[in-house]
Amino acid sequence: MSATLLKVDNLSCRFGGLWANRDVSFSVEQGAIMGLIGPNGAGKSTLFAMVAGAQRPTAGRLHFDGRDVTGWPPHAAARAGVGRTFQLMRVFGSMSVLDNLTTASFVRHSRLRDARRRAREVAELAGLVPVLDSPAASLTAAWKKRLEMGRALATDPKLLLLDEVLSGLTPTEAREAVEIVRTINRGGVTILMVEHVMEVIMPLCHRLVVLHYGQKISEGAPEQVAHDPAVVEAYLGKAL
Numbered sequence: 201m202s203a204t205l206l207k208v209d210n211l212s213c214r215f216g217g218l219w220a221n222r223d224v225s226f227s228v229e230q231g232a233i234m235g236l237i238g239p240n241g242a243g244k245s246t247l248f249a250m251v252a253g254a255q256r257p258t259a260g261r262l263h264f265d266g267r268d269v270t271g272w273p274p275h276a277a278a279r280a281g282v283g284r285t286f287q288l289m290r291v292f293g294s295m296s297v298l299d300n301l302t303t304a305s306f307v308r309h310s311r312l313r314d315a316r317r318r319a320r321e322v323a324e325l326a327g328l329v330p331v332l333d334s335p336a337a338s339l340t341a342a343w344k345k346r347l348e349m350g351r352a353l354a355t356d357p358k359l360l361l362l363d364e365v366l367s368g369l370t371p372t373e374a375r376e377a378v379e380i381v382r383t384i385n386r387g388g389v390t391i392l393m394v395e396h397v398m399e400v401i402m403p404l405c406h407r408l409v410v411l412h413y414g415q416k417i418s419e420g421a422p423e424q425v426a427h428d429p430a431v432v433e434a435y436l437g438k439a440l
């Protein structure tokens with residue numbers, strides 16, 4: 201039996217009168233690729249922000265790697281092994297791809313030589329070698345998404361939070377990105393991903409959690425979730 205890496209336990213987040221998340225509970229097992237789906241405004245990004253320490257929960261508990269980490273700050277999350285990408289990409293535009301990766305790997309390495317070595321390894325894994333010396337600002341959206349994944353990976357996460365890294369890509373780019381996600385996962389990194397592209401997420405994820413108006417309405421294997429009447433009604437419109 202595999203161990204639980206992340207346990208979200210009745211987690212809630214309220215902004216004024218609005219519950220962005222309410223009593224959400226689920227676990228992510230070590231080595232899994234877990235998908236978090238739901239309509240716009242369902243609370244996916246807020247949940248990510250709580251896991252990554254960028255947002256304090258209003259109620260509930262969060263356990264990571266066997267520790268209660270509820271309300272932890274972002275630097276503690278990064279140190280403990282939570283890496284994340286952002287929906288609105290946050291690469292350093294004037295810096296090269298290699299320097300962007302190197303900067304991220306300073307989370308684990310204090311010496312430049314070590315950080316550079318890790319940056320080059322990550323570039324191989326994330327398929328970034330062809331653009332290693334390009335300024336990040338000159339990259340297309342698809343390359344920038346890869347760089348976002350690479351930057352998160354360069355922090356050597358145990359858990360990688362991927363926020364819509366497959367959306368807005370051409371079918372070929374999406375297939376390549378899926379392979380990168382699989383490679384990262386095979387390297388031992390557990391993945392929690394927010395995604396809208398169902399055709400891509402269904403074969404990739406081992407399990408899905410569905411949010412709607414901040415609450416969990418379904419959880420299970422992709423096939424099972426795609427046929428859940430509550431999910432069809434709230435999100436999919438029709439069974440896939």
Ligand SMILES: Nc1ncnc2c1ncn2[C@@H]1O[C@H](COP(=O)(O)OP(=O)(O)OP(=O)(O)O)[C@@H](O)[C@H]1O
Pocket residue numbers: 215218219220238239240241242243244245246247
């Ligand atoms: N900082 C904030 N202050 C006030 N309301 C917020 C804040 N962040 C999010 N919300 C609200 O909380 C709800 C959930 O938002 P969230 O961004 O988590 O949803 P989402 O599922 O990620 O949506 P999308 O798919 O559009 O990214 C929305 O109604 C949003 O307007």
